[in-house]
Amino acid sequence: MKSSDQKPNQGDSRRDFLKKSSVITAVALTPGAAIKAAENNADERFAELFEKIPLKLTVNNKAYQTTVEPRVTLLDYLREELHLTGTKKGCDHGQCGACTVHVDGQRINACLSLAVMNEGKKITTIEGLANGDTLHPMQAAFIKHDGFQCGYCTPGQIMSAVACVREGHTNSRAEISEYMSGNICRCGAYPNIVDAIIEVKEGGQTV
């Protein structure tokens, strides 16, 4: 796991920093476009490459207004900026599902979405599932059925499981397995995860 998108200190803005520092120093750290822009003395364009983009979005019913570098993924934004570390970074390449969150009610991999692509959207993370101290039925069912061992994939599994029930893809164990296949559990808790999902589905509660 690496947090290459993690940003340095929040003091001086990067734009100020770049304007103050010599172009030569910065060149070594910058993309091809910036080097070209620098050669052309296009200072504004050079600075633009590091410009943060305004972003408005709602996370767990709380509105946020901020600015963010375009390259920051939704996953890194949630974890590093909002400190909502319940959403996990597993593979960071859309292969494991540990970063599953809901965007406008649909489950997605937060690692393969840029934060800026989510302008105006409503995000729900694992932290937004419980109602105060009352666990969400899916959280309670995972505990009851021992749907985890190490727990690292669990937030993603639970977010995916809730979506799976809402989508109606819970008509058989095979269908559940198919529609949960985007969430990998290295401890192999799969049978218990399916049990938890079946219990929630059969419980008929609103999820």
Add this chain to the structure above:
Amino acid sequence: MINFQYLRTTTAKSAIALLVKDKNAKFLAGGTNLIDLMKRGVTAPEKLIDINHVPLKEIKQVGNKIHIGALASNTAVADHVLIKEKLPLLSWALQAGASAQLRNVATVGGNMMQRTRCGYFYDIEMPCNKRQSGTGCGAMEGFNRMHAIFGTSEQCIAVHPSDMCIALVALDAEVVLASTKGERKMLFKDFHRLAGDTPHLDNNLKADEMIIGLEIPINNLAKNYHYLKVRDRASYAFALVSVAAAFEIADNKIIDVRLAMGGVAHKPWRLTASELFLRGKEASLNNFEQAAQLAMKDAKGFGGNDFKLKLAPNTIIEALNLAKSKA
């Protein structure tokens, strides 16, 4: 990830205008492949033009064709009542690809633009003619278990990764493309390319063009069809071999048949000779076996993928059997 400029637009016209201004710009739709490639350093566009707000998500019937907007998500297409009823092969193929999370975000146009999953293409320390011209092909004599057996070139033996595209080539889809000069249509079978001497090119989309959508003729293939995907695990893996098969049968006689294969070539591989052989014949196991043998003409293994020479015909036969027994 190397930083880039981010622009957002709401019309196809302005998206194309932004694209032609900068040859290092790329469109950003779902991003499920592009962002991954950017994280790995396989590609580093200087500018991303976010087209997610361009209104190209509609799925509708116009006359005897189904129109699908390029920005419709894979889930939206797979679950749409029109697609399930009239083009179920497409729905099945889509559901065989990726995971629910990825399908919610990945778009039709993005799916068509997917790059290969060849490990040498993805690993920037490795030689790859597709990623960097003239560096050689690591797969040719390396780990090539996932690689092509048809239409390969000296320079590249990578395979096209999509499931959706295998169904689309079988369904005689057309692609609608737009540029500053207006719109044009292209047969889906002509969209993707073989590697040849230009392995860096996956398709025939021009640098100033945008995929607007698909037009797919409604057919009589919605009863007897199957998309059979053989992979290393039961779900959420790329195909070793996949087969899209669909028939129109009357009194066990084949009136129309479509066959296409995935996981075997640099483009969706339509089995034209096998189709021609089967048309007008009885839908029998013997004929299926002969059709499968015809499909394997000119197939060539590279060591690690030799098993596909046997797996591919077996998958064709099984897909035809399953399509036949569906009704």
